[in-house]
Each structure stands twice: as C-alpha cells, then as structure tokens.
Amino acid sequence: MTSSEPDVERAAGIITRGLAAIVDLVVVLLIMSALYGGLVLVRLVYSPTAFSLPSLNAVFSTVMTFAIAVLYLTACWTVSGSTAGAVTMGLRVVGRRSPRVSLLVGLLRAICCVLFPIGLLWVVVDRQRRSLQDIIFRTRVIYSKRAR
Amino acid sequence: MVGRPNIGHDADILSAGWGRVGAEIVAGRGFVGKCRCARFAHRANYHSVMGTEVDLLKHPVVAAAVGTAAIAVGAAEAAYRVAEKVPVFGPLMRRGVVGLSERGDQWVTQSADQFKALVAAVAVGLVDLVLDEMDLNALVRERVDIDALAADLDIDAVINRVDLIALADKVIEGVDLPAIIRESTNSMTAEVMTDVRTQGERADDAVAGIVNRMLGRDRDNR
Numbered sequence: 463m464t465s466s467e468p469d470v471e472r473a474a475g476i477i478t479r480g481l482a483a484i485v486d487l488v489v490v491l492l493i494m495s496a497l498y499g500g501l502v503l504v505r506l507v508y509s510p511t512a513f514s515l516p517s518l519n520a521v522f523s524t525v526m527t528f529a530i531a532v533l534y535l536t537a538c539w540t541v542s543g544s545t546a547g548a549v550t551m552g553l554r555v556v557g558r559r560s561p562r563v564s565l566l567v568g569l570l571r572a573i574c575c576v577l578f579p580i581g582l583l584w585v586v587v588d589r590q591r592r593s594l595q596d597i598i599f600r601t602r603v604i605y606s607k608r609a610r
Numbered sequence: 611m612v613g614r615p616n617i618g619h620d621a622d623i624l625s626a627g628w629g630r631v632g633a634e635i636v637a638g639r640g641f642v643g644k645c646r647c648a649r650f651a652h653r654a655n656y657h658s659v660m661g662t663e664v665d666l667l668k669h670p671v672v673a674a675a676v677g678t679a680a681i682a683v684g685a686a687e688a689a690y691r692v693a694e695k696v697p698v699f700g701p702l703m704r705r706g707v708v709g710l711s712e713r714g715d716q717w718v719t720q721s722a723d724q725f726k727a728l729v730a731a732v733a734v735g736l737v738d739l740v741l742d743e744m745d746l747n748a749l750v751r752e753r754v755d756i757d758a759l760a761a762d763l764d765i766d767a768v769i770n771r772v773d774l775i776a777l778a779d780k781v782i783e784g785v786d787l788p789a790i791i792r793e794s795t796n797s798m799t800a801e802v803m804t805d806v807r808t809q810g811e812r813a814d815d816a817v818a819g820i821v822n823r824m825l826g827r828d829r830d831n832r
Contacts, residue, residue, distance in 0.1 A: 475814025478807075552807035586821050591814075605811060 471556070471604040473591035478551040479582060479603055485547030490531045494523075497530075528576050535572035539563045544606065554606040563601055571599045 498516075506513050538545040540563055543554040555571075557563050563571065574581065574595045581594030588597075596602060694700045750756070821827075 472811075475811075475818055477813035477817055478810035481810060550803070550806065551810050552803075586817065587825070589827070591818070605807075 471602075474551075474553050474585075474603045474605055475591055476583070476585045478553055478605075479585060479593075482545065482547030482551040482553055483579070483582065485550050486531075486535070486545045489546045490527060490534055493530055493534065494527055497526075531576045532569070532572045535575060536565070536568045539572065540565050540568040548603075548606075552606050553603055555601055555603050558600040558602065563599075567599050567601065571595050571601060574598065 501516060505516065535545060538548075539555050543556060543562060548554060555563055557567070578594070584594045584597070585591050590602075592602065693703055
C-alpha cells in the first residue's frame with residue numbers, strides 16, 4: 463500500500479483530482495444538509511408549538527461550510543491520506559518524503575484548498591502535476607495503486 | 611380321446627395318470643409347451659410355429675400313434691378287468707394295487723415339498739443363467755419402443771405428486787443466495803471502481819499530453 467517506488471507512485475492529473483474534489487464537495491454539502499436537518503429536528507423537539515424552519519444566514523452558512531470542509535479534508539488527509547473523492551478516484555495525498563501528511567500541514571493545506579480552490583488548476587501546467595498547495599506545502603497527490 | 615376306464619376306484623387311480631398324459635399329448639399341450647420357447651426366441655416365427663402345431667395334430671402318423679396308444683390302454687383296462695375277476699388272484703391284485711397307490715400317495719406327500727424346492731432352485735438357477743447370458747438392456751432397447759412408452763407417461767400426474775414448493779425451498783436452502791448476491795455486487799462494484807480509476811488516469815494522461823504539446827514540451831521531460 464505504501465510502496466514508494468517512484469515509477470509506481472505516479473502523480474495524479476487534473477481530471478482525477480478535479481473529479482475527486484467534486485465528490486468531496488458533494489460530501490461536504492451532504493454533511494451540511496445533515497447538520498441542517500439535525501438542527502431543524504432539535505428545534506422541533508424543544509419548541510414544537512413555535513416551530514418554523516430556520517432561515518439560512520448566508521454568511522453563517524458559508525463559514526460553516528468552509529469550516530466543515532477544512533475539518534473534513536484535514537481529518538481525511540492526516541488519517542488515511544484519502545478523502546471520499548480520493549478513494550473513489552484512487553488517489554492519495556502524501557508528503558514529499560513520508561507516506562502521511564502531518565496534522566499541521568494537513569490543516570494548512572485544507573484551508574488553502576478551501577479558500578483558493580483555483581490553485582488546483584496549476585496541476586495542468588506543472589511538469590510534476592503539482593497544484594499551488596502542493597508546491598507550498600511540499601505534498602504530492604499520487605495514484606494509490608496502479609489500475610492495471 | 612382316451613375314455614376314463616370304468617373299472618372301479620383302484621383302476622381309476624392307476625389309469626388316471628397315464629390317461630391325463632395321453633390326453634394332454636393329444637390336446638397338443640406338450641407341443642405348445644415346446645413351441646413356447648421357440649416363440650419367445652423368435653417372435654417373427656410365431657405364426658409359422660402355431661401353424662406347425664396344427665399340422666402335426668392332423669398328421670396321419672400322429673393319429674395312428676394315438677390310436678395305437680388308445681388301443682393299448684383299452685387292452686390293459688380289459689386285461690385288468692378280467693384279472694380282477696379271477697377268484698384268488700383278483701383280490702390279491704387289488705390289495706397289491708391299493709398298497710402301491712398308498713405308497714405312491716405317501717411318497718408324493720413326503721417328497722412333494724423337497725421336489726418343489728428342488729424344482730424352484732433349478733428354475734431360479736436356470737433363469738439366472740439365462741439372464742446372465744442375455745444383455746437385457748440391449749434386449750429392451752431392441753424390442754421395446756421406449757419413446758412410445760415415454761410418450762404415454764403422464765408427467766403431469768408425477769409432477770402433481772411432487773411437492774414442488776417444498777422441493778424449491780430445499781433447492782433454495784442449498785444455494786447460498788446472499789453470498790452470491792454479495793459476491794456479484796462486490797465484484798461489480800470493484801469492476802466499476804477500477805474502470806473509473808483507469809479512465810481517470812487515461813484522461814489525466816491525455817490532458818497532460820495536450821498541454822505538453824501546446825506548451826511545446828517533451829512529454830518524457832516532466
């Protein structure tokens with residue numbers, strides 16, 4: 463699983479990483495929906511008579527979404543190196559030398575990815591298929607195992 | 611043809627056996643018995659064999675032989691009747707005949723069972739021998755129209771006698787359906803995932819190739 467042969471650990475390209483990012487976005491939105499549903503249920507339980515659907519505060523929702531995305535990405539990268547989208551597309555985030563990303567690096571990389579997702583596009587032009595976040599935090603995204 | 615001798619009980623006992631045999635011969639039963647084997651051996655010859663039987667009965671030699679036998683039996687009856695009337699010899703002879711018939715009866719009752727067992731054993735052995743010699747399967751295949759028998763079989767009646775639901779339950783019990791579904795689902799999912807990943811990797815390479823060409827880079831240089 464953690465074989466470090468350079469020819470096996472090929473860096474992933476924009477298509478797989480983009481698809482993985484979309485899957486992760488869907489996962490984060492699902493988490494948000496679940497949280498919202500839970501909030502509604504809690505409010506219904508505590509004040510069933512004066513119940514109304516909570517109005518969505520745009521700023522609060524956005525901040526919450528960002529926070530959840532950062533938490534989700536950090537947890538996944540530091541624990542296994544793979545988010546749900548990365549597992550689907552067969553990708554893994556590794557450090558420059560180690561097979562895992564440290565908590566701090568993971569957290570900072572997640573914040574960068576959430577605030578500046580367009581940095582992913584650098585993968586297209588970079589010779590080593592690195593995004594801007596990869597260049598800054600010296601990480602790589604590789605195919606977790608060869609498909610063939 | 612051979613009339614029963616009207617000479618009293620003892621004479622009746624003596625002559626009845628021979629009389630019966632003669633009557634059977636005359637009636638052609640002995641021939642029928644022999645012909646039966648031939649008939650089973652060659653079914654095609656059945657009618658010709660039956661024809662021979664009738665012809666034999668009408669043959670003059672057979673008729674003459676039967677006539678001779680009848681005369682001989684009649685003469686024996688007459689002689690017995692005459693001998694019976696001789697003063698001293700008659701009762702003696704009658705006693706002798708009675709003693710003989712009693713012994714005969716005794717012998718028959720004593721050895722009938724043994725004789726039957728012997729005959730049965732011989733018959734069984736004979737049948738076994740014949741069956742060993744014959745290839746019954748080949749015989750059935752040759753002589754019996756199995757297709758016609760099968761066509762006449764009432765399959766519906768057989769099916770009605772079978773509890774199909776119980777049978778199906780038993781079959782399903784033997785098949786581990788959940789495991790099969792699990793396996794097939796797993797392998798399907800794995801295949802789909804592998805396919806998606808492979809396609810993604812190819813797409814990555816394709817994009818990288820296009821970009822490299824646009825930027826005028828050598829692909830191997832990255």
